[in-house]
Amino acid sequence: MSKKVLTKKVALSLLSLVVSLLLAGVFWLGPAYIIAAPSVATGMGAKLACSSKYVSGLTEQQAKNDLTSYSPILAELAVHFDDQTQTVVTSFYGFSASASFHPGLGCAIDFAGTDARQGVVVPALVSAPGEWPLGSKVNTIDPDLQAVLDQILSADNAAGLESRALLLVQGDRIVAESYAPGIGPQSQLLGWSMGKSVTAIAIGRLLYEDRLRLDETDLFSEWRNDERKHIAVKDLLTMTDGLDFDEIYAPGKDVTRMLFTEPNAASFALQSSALHEPGSHFNYSSGSANILSALVQQRSGASLQGNVSFLDASLYKPLGLTHALFESDAGGTLVGSSYFYASARDWARLGLLMLNKGEINGQRLLTREFVEMASSPNASSNEKAYGFQFWLNAGDASLRWPNVPKDAYAAMGNRSQIVMIMPSDSLVFVRLGWTNGEYPTDANIAKVVAAARKN
Structure with missing residues (x-):
């Protein structure tokens, strides 16, 4: 032609x-x-x-x-x-x-001559014997709390809200879980931006193993000769890195180009120029999360194989994950902003790790200080109610969720998905779904908390 x-x-x-x-x-x-x-x-x-x-x-x-x-x-x-x-x-x-x-790395957009996933072997996730959270046995369901979740799921879906899984952890036990038809305890569901919180936990694991420091700067060779060399790990975790990245979800904008038209999301995000002084200004950015993902890979073997092996040995197996998958792009970096898939029970395990201040299944995976900082307000001048890739209830002029405990914080994803940690009530609540529009997060979780307090 x-x-x-x-x-x-x-x-x-x-x-x-x-x-x-x-x-x-x-x-x-x-x-x-x-x-x-x-x-x-x-x-x-x-x-x-x-x-x-x-x-x-x-x-x-x-x-x-x-x-x-x-x-x-x-x-x-x-x-x-x-x-x-x-x-x-x-x-x-x-x-x-x-x-x-x-296998093990999910789906990626194809680019001619580019597929760094070839040859990468992802260890299989195998369920340990015994009860959840290490094992897969769940025999701790509370009938009253189960009825509450069933009622919420039914009402949600009668209203067209597309709730697919609801799960409640009280203490260290699953006390209720409810699933839509076709969805079950083994269904690996996309969390969208809840993956950012998983990426933060991976950073926390590197910190625990002394492979990284929160105040460390000069992180990437691409930034070595300009002001970006002053960006610290903590700045990236709180999205106060000062980078010029546009999170508007429309064709032609940074985030859609990064996720849907580029072979390597992290490489694209690393090209972002400096706009604000590090630490001074909050800017919600999937680019920052993918830069953190590149940092995880850099410090865990500098290869996709090294990255997935690190996550398996240092995070997935200690957590007891059984149905989880972190997708890599064709360029060979896990898409830390958006593409972590997991069952409701595995999302709950991640929440329980945070609820227990970095401990789970008899092991410490994160320092207590990291979890406390992850769930504390940042130091920016414009929006403080955001920790280390977790949204906070408190920190700004008003509560994000007025009817849930003030100390609540959460991993949040597109389609009103949430893993909410409520330390004062020793609760973790998981909601997975595909709501197009508003979802009554505050009201529904308030119902769950009220029922749990009566239990």
Whole structure:
């Protein structure tokens, strides 16, 4: 095909795309949006659909429904699942993308000539004998608390809120867990930005093993010759690193480009320029979380194989995780901002580690000081109620969740997903789902806390 014909074909595809966007109700279109939309749509569609089916085990129809809930534009995608190769291909007005599954590392968008996942062996997660949290036996369900979670799940889904798993830990026991049809204790579900908290815990483990310091600077060679060399580990953990990274989820913006069009998310984020003095200004940034993921890899063997081996030996096995998976991108770095999949019971294990100040299953994995700092306000001038990749209830002018304990803090992810730790009540609450819109987090957790206090 000649260059002239190809250019005409692309132009016609873009024109068709603009018409489709207008019909879908998108009336403001900037040039950056129009140019980036096809690659973001196809990349996002291939990646999420691949993971939904081959990691979470959802049906093809559910995978498509979850995808199109983000935008009516995504309903225009043609999505093809190839079970033999465990690959998903999407196409959209002449543009296309694919994503492929790798055992233990999940799905990644394909880029020609780039797949650092090849040859990486991820140790299998095997359940230990005995009771949860080390083992998989759960015989501590409280009927009254179970009824509360069942009622919340039923009401949620009658209202179209797509709750998939609710789980409550009291002390060190699972006292209630409720699942939507097709979901169970072994379902590996995407936590989105709850993965940031997992990345922070991995950093905490490196600190415990003296492979890193909170005040350490000059972290990356890319930053050595400019002001970014002054960014400390603590600044990245609190998202006060001062980097210029745009978290707006629209085509053409930093975060969508990083997650859906780049082979290596961390490498893209590392290119961010300095905007504020480190420690002075909070800016919620998935880029910062992926830089932390690159730091975990740098200090755990400087390779993807070294990284997954470290996490397995130093975190997953001591925690007792049985159904969890951290996805790598094609460039060979775990996507620490967004792509950690786990069962409700495994998400609860991570919450219990924090509730117990860094101890679980008779082992100390994190220092008590790290957990206390992770759940304490940062020192920024604009938004303090954020610790080490955890959202805090207290720290700003008003409580984030007015009706839950003041000392609560949480891993939070897109679609109103949460692992909330409530130290004063010795509770961990997990909610996994796919809510498109507002979810009554405060009211529902308040019901759970009130019932637990009566128990």
